[in-house]
Amino acid sequence: xxxxxxIGRELDALSTAEDNPELxxxxxxxxxxxLEHWVTARGAEPTHERREGFRLLALHRQxxxxxxxxxxxxxxxRELAYHYNLLMQQPxxxxxxxxxxxxxxxxxxxxxxxxxxMEVEELGDFCCASRPxxxxxxxxxxxx
Amino acid sequence: xxxxxxxxxxxxxxxxxxxxxxxxxxxxxxxxxxKKLGLKLKEVDNWNCCGAMEVKNIDPKLQTYLSSRVMxxxxxxxxxxxxxxxxxxxxxxxxxAEYDLANDPESVEVVERLSKKSGHDTYQAGQVExxxxxxxxxxxxxxxxxKERVKNSLKDxxxxxxxxxxxxxxxxxxxxxxxxxxxxxxSKPHFMDDLLEAAGAENVEFPLKTACCGGAHTLSDSxxxxxxxxxxxxxxxxxxAEVIATECPTCHSGLEMHQIRAEATLGxxxxxxxxxxxxxxxxxxxxxxxxxxxxENVSDSFAFVKEKGLA
Numbered sequence: 001x002x003x004x005x006x007i008g009r010e011l012d013a014l015s016t017a018e019d020n021p022e023l024x025x026x027x028x029x030x031x032x033x034x035l036e037h038w039v040t041a042r043g044a045e046p047t048h049e050r051r052e053g054f055r056l057l058a059l060h061r062q063x064x065x066x067x068x069x070x071x072x073x074x075x076x077x078r079e080l081a082y083h084y085n086l087l088m089q090q091p092x093x094x095x096x097x098x099x100x101x102x103x104x105x106x107x108x109x110x111x112x113x114x115x116x117x118m119e120v121e122e123l124g125d126f127c128c129a130s131r132p133x134x135x136x137x138x139x140x141x142x143x144x
Numbered sequence: 145x146x147x148x149x150x151x152x153x154x155x156x157x158x159x160x161x162x163x164x165x166x167x168x169x170x171x172x173x174x175x176x177x178x179k180k181l182g183l184k185l186k187e188v189d190n191w192n193c194c195g196a197m198e199v200k201n202i203d204p205k206l207q208t209y210l211s212s213r214v215m216x217x218x219x220x221x222x223x224x225x226x227x228x229x230x231x232x233x234x235x236x237x238x239x240x241a242e243y244d245l246a247n248d249p250e251s252v253e254v255v256e257r258l259s260k261k262s263g264h265d266t267y268q269a270g271q272v273e274x275x276x277x278x279x280x281x282x283x284x285x286x287x288x289x290x291k292e293r294v295k296n297s298l299k300d301x302x303x304x305x306x307x308x309x310x311x312x313x314x315x316x317x318x319x320x321x322x323x324x325x326x327x328x329x330x331s332k333p334h335f336m337d338d339l340l341e342a343a344g345a346e347n348v349e350f351p352l353k354t355a356c357c358g359g360a361h362t363l364s365d366s367x368x369x370x371x372x373x374x375x376x377x378x379x380x381x382x383x384x385a386e387v388i389a390t391e392c393p394t395c396h397s398g399l400e401m402h403q404i405r406a407e408a409t410l411g412x413x414x415x416x417x418x419x420x421x422x423x424x425x426x427x428x429x430x431x432x433x434x435x436x437x438x439x440e441n442v443s444d445s446f447a448f449v450k451e452k453g454l455a
Contacts, residue, residue: 072309072356075331079351098349098383105379106351112375113356116368120361 001040004115007033011108016100023100024087027107028056031080034114035059038070041118054081073113079106148283155226155280156218156272157185160234161193167231167393169437173422174230174277176436180429181285181293188218188227194237197359204244205254211241212255215274216267230277230422232392236310236317238274243317245269276311277422278335278391279328287342295430296454297344303424304350304385304416305336306376308395312354336391336421343428348383352376357398366402370409373402377414386448387417389424396420400442417445427454 002010007030016023032055036046039062051057060077064070083103087096163171178185191214193199195207215238218224229235244251246269259266275283285293312318312330321328328335333354337347355376358369377399380388390396399418407413419441426436433455438445449455 068314071313075354076352076356078331083351101382102349102351102379105375105382109352109355109372109375109379112368112371116358116361116365116372120365120368 001036002033004034004037004111004118007037008111008115011104011111014104016097016104020087020091020096020100024084024103027103028054028080028084031077031107031110032056032059034111035063035077037118038063038114042067052081054084056081070117073110076106076110076113080110148279149286151226151273152183152228152275152280152284154184154186154224155228155275156222156224157187158191158194158214158218158227158229158234158238159187160191160229160231161196162231162233162393162397166397169440170230170393170396170420170422172435172437172440173420173426176431177281177422177426177429180426180431181281183280183284185228186222186224188214189221190217194229194234196233196237200237200240205251206258207237208241208244208251209255209258211237212245212267213259213262213264214238215241215272216259216265219267219271220265225272227272227274228277228280229274230391231394232276232308232310233394235274235276239317241267242269242274276391278311278339281339281425282335287338290339290342290425290428294343294428296428298340298424298428298452298454299344299346301345301387301424301452302348302385303340303345303387303389304348304380304383305333305340305353305389305421306350306380306395306399307333307336307353308390308392309354309356309359310394311392336389340389340421340424343425345424348380348385350380350383350385352379357395357402359394359398366405367409369398370402370405373399374406374410374412374414377403377406377416378412380416381414385416387419387424387445389419389421391421397442403443417448418443419445 011030039046039059047058047062049058051061056077060074083099083106086099159171175185192210195210200207215227218227229238245255256266312333315330321330341347356372357376358372361369388399396418403414423436423438427449433446433449
């Protein structure tokens with residue numbers, strides 16, 4: 001597995017001038033790799049299952065298990081899958097170049113979110129997830 | 145007339161703390177828009193903080209109580225059946241309290257105990273309906289009503305609509321959403337798109353409309369927030385947008401502040417304007433920029449709105 005830094009550099013270097021289906025495959029694979037990092041960091045084996053036809057979505061679900069704040073990137077993952085479908089099914093569509101640009105930015109957002117969460121796990125906990133932080137504080141065993 | 149159209153003509157208005165501080169432009173523009181549209185806002189008497197993110201994450205049941213007090217005053221003291229909260233955080237918290245009080249006996253017990261101690265009637269689940277400012281305009285005036293009232297069309301204005309996270313997440317506290325045609329979507333919200341399009345704007349395809357901006361980590365982990373916001377700003381510009389329309393004071397401030405910070409710390413300048421949807425609709429209906437508080441925004445959009453014929 002490449003490092004997150006390497007993935008970030010590859011995302012930066014992606015050229016939307018390349019073949020659209022190839023770009024779509026690359027972005028999707030990078031998204032999966034980012035999520036593999038997250039799942040592995042939580043001590044699990046990244047799934048190879050698919051959800052709605054996408055391993056990306058299965059990985060997201062695995063990563064969000066018992067962690068509602070990870071749903072903050074749920075729609076980002078779904079947008080990535082959506083753009084993949086657009087570019088694979090309509091590679092020559094007049095909007096294909098624009099769709100490719102947007103797919104790279106969506107993949108970058110997933111990378112930035114997961115990267116941020118790897119550094120500060122609570123990212124998202126305070127906002128939409130409504131996770132009470134005291135749960136964990138109170139759950140600590142009393143000092144002997 | 146639909147039921148909601150009648151029901152929302154007069155609502156209890158819960159501005160919340162942010163709209164009295166950094167988000168005052170949203171407060172001013174919401175009130176001005178309501179007045180222009182002939183809708184009545186009755187501010188909740190002696191309202192308190194909804195519990196925001198700080199209380200909610202330390203003691204969620206105390207947040208449920210704080211939000212329930214606002215709804216109790218609206219229902220039991222003011223006799224209102226609808227509370228309108230323009231702030232996503234307040235809206236989210238009141239919806240969450242409603243859900244908890246309908247589904248969690250422990251929350252009911254805590255709210256009963258604290259309400260008694262505080263000397264006010266206990267809020268009972270279902271006494272009021274909490275709605276967002278988007279629901280309020282959409283249901284009362286609607287797209288057709290807006291089209292009839294537009295004086296300064298937003299034509300030639302390309303807008304990316306940014307809803308943030310708390311307007312749609314977590315999905316279970318918004319049972320009225322995802323109910324098919326006419327209802328709001330939690331995965332691809334569209335109410336703001338619908339209203340601004342009715343005012344003449346061109347909405348761009350924007351895939352990050354509910355993407356995380358770093359939210360509450362904006363101060364504790366500023367670098368991550370700046371990078372996330374910058375990506376949102378760049379995606380908006382890449383999609384052709386001149387403006388990001390917002391419907392939450394926290395999202396709005398986050399986008400504005402990190403736009404500046406991205407330029408200062410990362411050397412990346414973006415030019416997309418950040419304007420509340422209530423400001424855009426107000427100007428489309430003929431209100432002056434100052435009447436909708438454009439001068440209270442951090443980013444300067446005066447030249448832009450003038451160029452678009454709105455000033």
